[in-house]
Amino acid sequence: MATKSSIMDTNSYSDDYSSLLSNTTRDMINRREKWMGGAYRLFYRKPVNLVRGQGQYLWDAEGNKYLDMYNNVAGIGHCHPAVVEAVTEQMKLLNTHTRYLHERIIDYSEDLLKMMPDEIDKIMFMCTGSEANDLALRVAQEYTGGTGIIVSREAYHGTSALTSGCSPALGSEQPLLPNVRLIETPDYYRHGGTPEEFTAWYLGEMQKKIDELAATGYKFSCFLADSIFSSDGVHPNPVGFLKAAIDVVHKNGGVFIADEVQPGFARTGDAFWGFARHGIIPDMVTTGKPMGNGIPISGLAAKHEVLAAFSDKLPYFNTFGGNPVAIAAAQAVLNVIKEEKLQDHCKVVGAKLLKALQEVKDRHPDSVGDVRGAGLFIGFELAKNDGKKTPDQQKALDAIELLRDNNVLTSVAGPYGNVLKLRPPMAFQECDIDWIASTLDKCLHQLES
């Protein structure tokens, strides 16, 4: 295995730790390895066997309670009753496909598009983030007549042949497509400078990559990015820096696909969508993970003229995509986000969490280089205090194992695998701050001693 990033398996189970496992856990792992394909990876040296979830908490088979600091799929909280009820009721009534009329998909399309800029006025539904990005890339290519794709240095955009060829996070064994170029991670912590300088640097990088594509014979088609650069290590700042680079994309005849699989659906607090934080109007928006709170549903929203380049020519039918049950889940999620005012909640509680984590950083100057975030999407970066901000992947990996032993679940991200990605269900409350902050404190002390 040659992957380097957290997307996949830096913290996977390895045989060395099997002596630490209970017999039950070992048996489960053995049975899992017997039947399930080897591409599956488990989190943790001592994998957890979760059996129950509620809100921001999870329980393992032995009854231990965990704080979930990782799962943005259960966006409105594990097992939210509104989703359970909506899905159950719709399952009892009907579950069929989009070749028949159904009110729910039309209502939801309207409701979701109303959360987007006016220019984004058409939507389609799939089952996974990968499918949304795969289609978005094809639409971009039809619309622009180009094939060149730019993604971020450590991007992850999906599992399909096309999207995995645009996912450097999968590691060196996964070749990038020949028409893909990587733009540098917008790492403000390491790059520094004023926001204006940083913005100018990043837009310059964008132009360079577009020129590189042209020089190698690929007409530029699109920039596909997660605007919070989650798998690049969570880079929300300086707010607005991305806009100028998107202007460059447009000036060069390309389109911007905002991959909202991670930042979307209110999590950043600043806005309902990650791109909106930066004041951008994308040409296409892809959504996934939190959209149905775990029921598989994803979406591709687009400007009508962009989508038409594809749909005037080609049909698209996704068997389960947008079925009434998946739509019921998505509608319940959207309603709950509005009713429970979760965007405000993320802003308020996220700011307090960030402050508490920055205090942890201040207490551990030799371990923690930077803490940054937007709402309930925080990157906690472990770096050496050597004047060079040297990433400390080992400490990050050890920290997530220790956190797990102390009943806090999370994972790492970034090109150096040294950033703790703290992205709890939005059910996370002020009263949970002490749990994560004091546990981090304790674990870092232990690692420093």
Place this chain on the structure above:
Amino acid sequence: MATKSSIMDTNSYSDDYSSLLSNTTRDMINRREKWMGGAYRLFYRKPVNLVRGQGQYLWDAEGNKYLDMYNNVAGIGHCHPAVVEAVTEQMKLLNTHTRYLHERIIDYSEDLLKMMPDEIDKIMFMCTGSEANDLALRVAQEYTGGTGIIVSREAYHGTSALTSGCSPALGSEQPLLPNVRLIETPDYYRHGGTPEEFTAWYLGEMQKKIDELAATGYKFSCFLADSIFSSDGVHPNPVGFLKAAIDVVHKNGGVFIADEVQPGFARTGDAFWGFARHGIIPDMVTTGKPMGNGIPISGLAAKHEVLAAFSDKLPYFNTFGGNPVAIAAAQAVLNVIKEEKLQDHCKVVGAKLLKALQEVKDRHPDSVGDVRGAGLFIGFELAKNDGKKTPDQQKALDAIELLRDNNVLTSVAGPYGNVLKLRPPMAFQECDIDWIASTLDKCLHQLES
């Protein structure tokens, strides 16, 4: 729109018929077109607005009851209580991903693999049939070191960039990938001859296509096929003909991917899988549609040595794939198929249905060319009685509209779009035979007069 096949839209709504629509239906269509991408197609000149399903029946908003002769996704019957209950209970408990241990996915992996030949001993889970085929193609390419792909002349294998490039059914606007070759539809009705002659012809075609790939510089990698050739127009006979062609695939160093998205899960009656009817051991098996009775789940099962070529090198993580809720649905489906003995049921009731439909054919020699099937998977082919078996697409399209007006739902398939695809939920009962047979009779009479 240049598509020719039923996969997408031969029978889509067109403006000409809007005068026939109720105001409610017209409003829904307008709202749908306003918000939803133009690649969506509706069935029927007068689209149906379904609101309820139970077993083999569906109801529209006005309370009209329909016999569903089309939907194999609701394989064990619309809204089967076992699935509703299993999904609801699991949704209340926990829904998370495959990086934590969970009993259900391990149990289900074992249960499902036990339904396959011993050689197929590893499984992975995705959300859609497209995702399963996309991954299977990549695995085949890693394993064989070749890229050449053979699919059937009118095949449909999915929505992703890779699988739609292997889907001639999408029509002429969707280019095939340069490394894809089409093998002729195994149309025994038109080809004729003894089973032995037919078998020899088809294996010869296979060798030709492999040779063509080689001659154009593509090392052969795989043959990807739905063994009942559903979108080619449903070609189950002569039973066993496919085996010799698969031997040719293997002799040439290729692998066979059995796409069981359509024939899988007991429907053909002869066997649990379509490939098993032909006595074949595939190298990989992809599953989808009926697997979770509408809850998005798909699978890729493979020989361990084939899968290892991919998974020893590359990670794969599908966010929703194999989550506890999707697995709960799939487990319930598998249990119900066993408990309700649905394979036997399909064999017995399917034979009676076939006989009744053959009697319809005998009463309409000028309209119906052939009726063929396996279990509850039947092709009813409209052809002119002109000694040349000229396909009658217009009559097929008119027939499905008339059937719809008479409360029977189905669609067309095949390269000529002239085969009614009769593939009801397996909840279809003997008492329903008269409904479909007499309605077909009536509609054909009307079309003939």
